[in-house]
Amino acid sequence: MDSMHILTQTFQVPYQYNVYFTKELFSKENQLLADFFKKEQRENYLGKALIVIDEGFLAFHPRLPAAIQAYFQSLQEIVTLIPEWVIVPGGERVKNDPAYWEEVVEAVDRFAIDRHSYLIAIGGGAVLDMAGYAAAVSHRGVRHIRIPTTVLSQNDSGVGVKNSVNYKGKKNFLGTFVPPVAVINDGDFLTTLDDRDWRSGISEALKVALIKDVAFFEWIEAHAQRLAERDPEAMAYLVPRCADMHLHHIRSGDPFEFGSSRPLDFGHWAAHKLEYLTQFEIRHGEAVAIGIALDSIYSMKKGLIAEADVKRILQVFHVLGFELFHPKLAEQNKINLITGLQEFREHLGGRLTIMLLEALGKGVEVHEMDDDLIRESVDYLKTAQVATYEL
């Protein structure tokens, strides 16, 4: 063998997981989770399950612990439920404070959760992101089941392959691409959401609709009033359809994002920045609605779409009950907002890549954004918002 040469390593790693849509997940009659554990059972091995749960969600579901315990009681030959749960706050602070992440890692260690045992996270997107990251790096990855409890996490973040925590004020700075082994969406969990969280997740559905599927946009447009009135059937259509589009995008593209393109981040450069500028006073989905509105207006100012299209977009958000302007957008002659572009590029890596619209239902990527046009778009948004409320 020559001492100056090259060995080329090539392989593919296969992933498969199901996203389930159900109701009354932990009722005795619902065999979904029991069937999952049975299917996954390994010879001569009794797995464990550790639960990480959102305390806000738990407060709205006080009978859940007893139901879950009873459910696992009947599965004790197959999987052992760790009786001590890790209870964490929901929202961004669970990603901001490393103590929560460490609490999960410590529990994985203390209860000897191994690579073939389960870490089950129950909560909104932030809890799933944090717990998923802890699961992904403990023992180089324990099996992670996600049970999203919000519209946003059931139709978007919870069904995907990413996890993360924030680090020194940088959103999602630490994280991995590691798919869960299952995602289980219980429609009943959405009924206890407050109005802001109910509404907030719909903006991600509008996002995928606007860049990929005009028919879905028109469905949302036609059902906006029913969605605003919290019609569960409308939501039961919206969530799986949005999740399906998200899953399709992941498998047909670049699942672990080795390239620079991130089409599903339409509206997100401004959204991420605005979340920080408001110190997370506005929620992710609310920020995304504003980001989508802003980049839609920008698309119009670039001559890509008509003003009539923009008006339809703003009108849907309006009917859904979103506020589309926040004073932080305009602060410091919009400079604070515009620095978000550079931070977004840095987080994605490579060349700046921003998704705009060239039609309703059709996105287009650009590699430059004009600061003055962004400023004009913010001004347009401010005026439009006032005008909308005056209708």
Add this chain to the structure above:
Amino acid sequence: MDSMHILTQTFQVPYQYNVYFTKELFSKENQLLADFFKKEQRENYLGKALIVIDEGFLAFHPRLPAAIQAYFQSLQEIVTLIPEWVIVPGGERVKNDPAYWEEVVEAVDRFAIDRHSYLIAIGGGAVLDMAGYAAAVSHRGVRHIRIPTTVLSQNDSGVGVKNSVNYKGKKNFLGTFVPPVAVINDGDFLTTLDDRDWRSGISEALKVALIKDVAFFEWIEAHAQRLAERDPEAMAYLVPRCADMHLHHIRSGDPFEFGSSRPLDFGHWAAHKLEYLTQFEIRHGEAVAIGIALDSIYSMKKGLIAEADVKRILQVFHVLGFELFHPKLAEQNKINLITGLQEFREHLGGRLTIMLLEALGKGVEVHEMDDDLIRESVDYLKTAQVATYEL
């Protein structure tokens, strides 16, 4: 769309990277690294390179910083070298103390190393493990180039897909499976190793030879004396051949270890435990040599291989200069050692799976280990070691 249904997500993630074998990597005449950066260059994007380097290695190569700076000077149109390097100690303490990992993550943040920029780690296996883990989780993964500087990392750990740090005394508790974008082995770097590090990495070559390739075992047996005398040509054959077997094993098996089987961990359950019992006084490769010897003897006591085979194995290690017994093996009636079995199972997950030998060059997996036979194997090893030295 029915509200009670299942979406199945399936995809494959492709990986490809080269393992290069070269000499005088940073001399002007060597275009390997320059060609790599040119090949990877992206349109309208100037990447950065952050160096994390082993201070012990640096001390032996005082002219390296100037050479590296000059090398990157000529590449400044393609990649920008961050002038400030992260200099860390080598050996297990760089994985034990989270401050080093954090130092790397902070540098990624401070110097704005994005997902398409490079984190280049230069050092032994521990430094590569720690820096690789920091690279893998920063921005959900920045591009990682490994430049291993020891026999162990050039022929084994450095060419694979794993990274990690220790956590509260648990070896490799935190980590990921994330392949590097390139591994570059410079044979010259091995010349400055001390005798223990030169020898230590050879045990991983014996490991793959014993479980997979009797011809390679016989080559090592025939060249043991030359290897012990630090013959660079013998090493220049051993390293790429061992690396090649390692790479082949990864791509033809289960690269991210979703199953319980870990054939390349032959001899490692005892080795990991012994490293802790000696507080890392013995090095990984030295511990692996002892672990291999122990499980070879155990294989004989199980009737899988002949005593003559065991004697050949012990003799090769002896000629190479390894000590095959450590008093910690026998401590507490061997109970301390034996607890390592359970910890090993827990780290791998699932059912206990241990590789033994059924012939020279042929491994066989078992799912049980007999404590009494382990004790007898330790006693045999102790006697054999004494006997060998009396030869």
